[in-house]
Amino acid sequence: MDVFLSIFNNILEEGLIYGIMAMGVYISYSVLDFPDLSVDGTFPLGMCITAALITAGFNPFLSCIIAFICGAVAGCVTGLLHVKLDITNLLSGIITMMAMWSVNLVVTRGSAVLPYYNQPTIFTSGPIGILPEGLYTYRVVIIAALAVIVLKILLDMYLKTKSGLLLRAAGDNQQFVISISRDPGKMKIIGLAIGNGYTALAGSILSQQAESANINSGTGMVVMGLASVIIGLSIFGKVKIMKATTMVVLGAVVYKACLAIAMLLGLPTNFMKLLMAVIFTIALVSSNFMKKGRNKRHAETPEF
Amino acid sequence: MLKLLNSNRHSNNSIVEMQHIYKTFNKGSVNEVVLFTDFNLNISQGEFVSVVGSNGSGKTTMLNILCGTTEIDSGKIFLKGQDIGKMKEYQRAASIGRVFQNPAIGTCPSLTILENMSLADNKGSTFGLTPGINKRRIDFFRSQLELLKLGLEDKIDLLVGSLSGGQRQALALLISTMTPIELLILDEHTAALDPRSSETVMELTERIVREKKLTTLMVTHNLRYAVQYGDRLIMMHKGNSVIDVAGEDKNNYAVSDLLKIFNEISVECGN
Numbered sequence: 244m245d246v247f248l249s250i251f252n253n254i255l256e257e258g259l260i261y262g263i264m265a266m267g268v269y270i271s272y273s274v275l276d277f278p279d280l281s282v283d284g285t286f287p288l289g290m291c292i293t294a295a296l297i298t299a300g301f302n303p304f305l306s307c308i309i310a311f312i313c314g315a316v317a318g319c320v321t322g323l324l325h326v327k328l329d330i331t332n333l334l335s336g337i338i339t340m341m342a343m344w345s346v347n348l349v350v351t352r353g354s355a356v357l358p359y360y361n362q363p364t365i366f367t368s369g370p371i372g373i374l375p376e377g378l379y380t381y382r383v384v385i386i387a388a389l390a391v392i393v394l395k396i397l398l399d400m401y402l403k404t405k406s407g408l409l410l411r412a413a414g415d416n417q418q419f420v421i422s423i424s425r426d427p428g429k430m431k432i433i434g435l436a437i438g439n440g441y442t443a444l445a446g447s448i449l450s451q452q453a454e455s456a457n458i459n460s461g462t463g464m465v466v467m468g469l470a471s472v473i474i475g476l477s478i479f480g481k482v483k484i485m486k487a488t489t490m491v492v493l494g495a496v497v498y499k500a501c502l503a504i505a506m507l508l509g510l511p512t513n514f515m516k517l518l519m520a521v522i523f524t525i526a527l528v529s530s531n532f533m534k535k536g537r538n539k540r541h542a543e544t545p546e547f
Numbered sequence: 548m549l550k551l552l553n554s555n556r557h558s559n560n561s562i563v564e565m566q567h568i569y570k571t572f573n574k575g576s577v578n579e580v581v582l583f584t585d586f587n588l589n590i591s592q593g594e595f596v597s598v599v600g601s602n603g604s605g606k607t608t609m610l611n612i613l614c615g616t617t618e619i620d621s622g623k624i625f626l627k628g629q630d631i632g633k634m635k636e637y638q639r640a641a642s643i644g645r646v647f648q649n650p651a652i653g654t655c656p657s658l659t660i661l662e663n664m665s666l667a668d669n670k671g672s673t674f675g676l677t678p679g680i681n682k683r684r685i686d687f688f689r690s691q692l693e694l695l696k697l698g699l700e701d702k703i704d705l706l707v708g709s710l711s712g713g714q715r716q717a718l719a720l721l722i723s724t725m726t727p728i729e730l731l732i733l734d735e736h737t738a739a740l741d742p743r744s745s746e747t748v749m750e751l752t753e754r755i756v757r758e759k760k761l762t763t764l765m766v767t768h769n770l771r772y773a774v775q776y777g778d779r780l781i782m783m784h785k786g787n788s789v790i791d792v793a794g795e796d797k798n799n800y801a802v803s804d805l806l807k808i809f810n811e812i813s814v815e816c817g818n
Contacts (some may be wrong), residue, residue, distance in 0.1 A: 401676070403678060403679050403680070404675070404676045404677060404678060404679050405666075405669055405673075405674040405675055405676070405677055405678070405679045406674045406675060406676060407679060408658070408662055408665065408666055408674075408679035408680075409666065409674045411655070411657070411658060411662075412655045412658060412666055415655040415656060415657045415658065416651075416652065416654070416655045416656070418647070418652045418653075419652070419653065419654060419655050419663075419666075420637070421636050421637040421640055422640050422644070422645060422653070422723065423640070423666055423667055423669070423670040424637055424638065424640040424641040424670055424671065425637060425674065426635075426637050427637070
């Protein structure tokens with residue numbers, strides 16, 4: 244039983260932390276309709292910056308904020324490449340992703356792995372002291388859940404502001420944004436900044452859980468983020484009272500659970516990425532299938 | 548000399564002035580199409596202009612040039628005396644309202660009616676971190692929707708994507724005229740609708756334009772609308788206006804006259 248509990252705990256820990264990234268990918272992919280590949284570079288960016296800052300004695304919470312800002316700046320680069328230089332969305336992301344590899348190496352001073360064991364992290368310092376002794380094993384889940392809730396509420400609040408509404412409009416119908424005399428390109432850049440900020444923040448938190456940074460950790464993050472978003476929106480899409488941001492976080496947890504179950508059933512680690520690709524394909528195909536069903540219902544709109 | 552004097556003229560009652568517009572598509576290639584050669588157009592304050600013409604006559608290109616979607620090779624464009632030739636499309640939109648042929652373009656399908664109207668209502672102000680929906684404006688939005696007589700005032704939380712084409716076009720028209728504009732552009736805005744919806748939208752257009760005294764430029768394929776509505780009628784052909792009549796002269800044109808001229812022109816170019 245303890246084994247299952249610990250696996251369950253593990254799924255929740257990682258699922259929630261990756262859920263923060265899923266919210267970021269939700270902004271770029273679902274809201275803005277921009278498949279942003281720079282996520283593969285900004286996730287390890289958040290990790291590396293946090294590792295470098297905490298090693299240098301920075302406060303872990305401050306490190307989180309700095310990681311968010313650096314991710315947002317990287318997102319702006321992707322946005323500027325796309326909007327100002329007219330590079331297609333996929334290629335803009337690839338350019339940033341590639342550039343981030345060198346940036347990350349500079350941040351870690353050339354090492355691929357930067358451990359910082361026994362340094363203060365958000366899981367070992369600050370408000371964690373008020374947690375009762377018995378819950379200490381679950382501290383990562385509790386802190387991650389708190390972070391997810393705060394970030395989710397912030398994002399939901401933003402999407403309800405004038406700027407947030409305009410962001411949704413920019414992803415939905417650029418001409419509409421132009422017709423109310425706003426620059427849709429600017430909104431794209433803002434959206435990419437938020438998306439990559441959340442991604443880098445997820446990287447920062449994951450690195451503090453592992454107490455190390457790994458510049459290779461970014462590989463497959465786009466696929467994981469997109470899969471979480473698509474799984475979340477297709478499984479929970481019918482729940483009316485649930486916000487999309489909640490759905491994508493749950494999507495990340497479900498995704499992590501799928502991987503964990505496969506490992507439990509004895510899938511060799513080498514097949515992990517293959518499994519990720521398969522799950523992603525299934526998610527894409529099933530969401531296409533569901534969309535078709537939804538469109539049919541749309542046809543039965545009231546008569547003029 | 549006279550031409551030169553003319554080009555510097557800014558008559559006070561002209562809202563739109565297009566002067567010496569030149570536009571060639573695919574310049575230097577085998578597909579080169581010279582559309583506008585020294586094209587000029589003046590529209591006075593409060594005028595409702597209907598524009599007809601065959602495909603490729605330059606109607607829609609003229610609108611795109613005005614709105615900034617299409618760049619010109621040379622020439623000047625003034626809106627209320629201000630040179631807007633170098634301004635971007637979204638900057639010009641501050642004083643131009645536009646309704647497109649495709650009802651999907653004028654509104655956001657995945658936002659609700661209320662959200663669409665709130666966004667449009669904020670045109671001209673900053674889009675900051677204040678609440679996107681101002682609850683105090685809801686009554687105003689409802690009263691505006693009532694004018695459409697489509698019963699939308701009771702469905703403000705409905706996604707616009709679930710509305711029919713006619714409903715969306717009526718909403719788009721309402722949205723683009725809700726904030727003060729200098730010029731309303733209607734780009735074949737009834738062409739994609741069924742006959743009944745297009746009648747309704749056209750009547751609504753007439754009402755809004757007259758009530759708000761909007762300067763309006765309407766491109767249409769419907770000769771009857773061109774004759775029935777508007778103060779001035781322009782027929783375009785190969786980048787020139789072949790008919791440009793207003794007032795009494797316009798009233799003398801019947802749909803059959805227009806159709807006759809239309810056919811003569813079309814036969815000339817082998818259509």
